[in-house]
Amino acid sequence: MKKLLCTFAVIGALSVGTTAFATVDIGITVRSKPIATDSPPIYDQGRVLVPIRAVSEALGAAVDWDAKTDTVVVRKWSQTIKLTVGKKTAATETLGNNSSSSGPISLDVPVKAVHNRVYVPLRFVSEQYGYKVEWKNNTVAIESPLSDKQRDALYTGDLAASRNLVMVAMFTGAHYEHTPLRTLHEFEDYSTAFLFPEGEALRFFTIEGNETATYYEYKDDFLVATWQAHFDGTIGDSFQLLLEEKLKDRTGPTPKIDKPLVFYSRGIAGDSSTEESGLIGLDGKVTRIGFEHTVGGSVTDSSGKLTVTQPDEVRKEVVPIPQN
Structure with a gap:
């Protein structure tokens, strides 16, 4: 505020x-x-x-x-x-x-x-x-609200570090271009998934509670939610529903998904949490690279390696970088 x-x-x-x-x-x-x-x-x-x-x-x-x-x-x-x-x-x-x-x-x-x-x-x-x-x-x-060092890290720095920066910014400093849609958590699902176009950090989707999709972009050094939608129903995989545009209550045209999406998600239920990372192809196929389930602070199940980037992923942004 x-x-x-x-x-x-x-x-x-x-x-x-x-x-x-x-x-x-x-x-x-x-x-x-x-x-x-x-x-x-x-x-x-x-x-x-x-x-x-x-x-x-x-x-x-x-x-x-x-x-x-x-x-x-x-x-x-x-x-x-x-x-x-x-x-x-x-x-x-x-x-x-x-x-x-x-x-x-x-x-x-x-x-x-x-x-x-x-x-x-x-x-x-x-x-x-x-x-x-x-x-x-x-x-x-x-x-600009960002220092030169912050702008360098955000716009041209290491891809993983930049993605971690924008994920924090989503929770702490995002603005909304339209009246925001509410995530109701009707099924007590408090998960958040981040979906980045391959090679990018400056624009991305989030899926909250398996029910609300939001599209964020950096504009003039500010993180702005430019589009939102609720999924059409609560049954089915939210990644697939987004790709197939089975949506309702949209705040504008759905952004075009023209690249595979690198995802990282984390869900919390009581004293347990689940983290996943991987890749979603344009055909909807999900390849999970890392997984970890924790209960009471102790890991009870895990596989692969949790990461916000793919192996050998090269940074290639399409969002214009504003001039200072």
């Missing part, structure tokens, strides 16, 4: 009342590209404030203005933020796959209306949306 609020820090030219504040000769860039705006940053109460719409459009956020309540509503992915002129808090709502959250976020200074433009504190951008903000030659530079 916090990571989304920053969108507001960067969003909006809106018709509202006017108050006088000191303007400052500061430019704004997003990922090193200058942002065109007729409203420069302002200086108020020891804080630099930036115009909302100018930055939001550069980040792809949608903005609505309610003149009756002097409220800005910003929407990006499945997250919504509301800011009201004169208030020192922002109302937020974030919809997730299996949960949602909402609540107020405090601002350093109240939201300002200056010369028919809405302004929010500069710090709001970096802390709430996930971007890094730096001062560069009298310019507010909004940069």
Whole structure:
């Protein structure tokens, strides 16, 4: 939720009342590209404030203005933020796959209306949306949330290491392009399977609880779920159901599966867990390479070697790598 609020820090030219504040000769860039705006940053109460719409459009956020309540509503992915002129808090709502959250976020200074433009504190951008903000030659530079080292590891590093990074990111920092579908766990199945196109780490499917499929892609250094579906029924192998598109409740056209899929899955039931890894051919044939079953922390059954890559697998991404 916090990571989304920053969108507001960067969003909006809106018709509202006017108050006088000191303007400052500061430019704004997003990922090193200058942002065109007729409203420069302002200086108020020891804080630099930036115009909302100018930055939001550069980040792809949608903005609505309610003149009756002097409220800005910003929407990006499945997250919504509301800011009201004169208030020192922002109302937020974030919809997730299996949960949602909402609540107020405090601002350093109240939201300002200056010369028919809405302004929010500069710090709001970096802390709430996930971007890094730096001062560069009298310019507010909004940069990637990833360091150069992180980007190298993610985009061009070892394939196994990159896949492990994105699997963690799926649980801790993914965004949703559409309203997320819920995984109900009707049969108490708490398994998660990751399916990577052969040679890739930057796009992949997950299958949760044997009932919900999600397709993730990296976009501008953020992990985004761009498609989801529920399986048509709970009987049958979920891998096969995905390949045959026996799905319902889709959030768009099903992504094309044009390569064999390397899979890694882990399921938990009580004090036991099961891990598997292997390859799924385009014909649906599943070749299991590794398996391990654990009860109470002790391995009770295993075979092969658990791995998130195939032997001699060569990295070959198709997702464009964004420029810094």
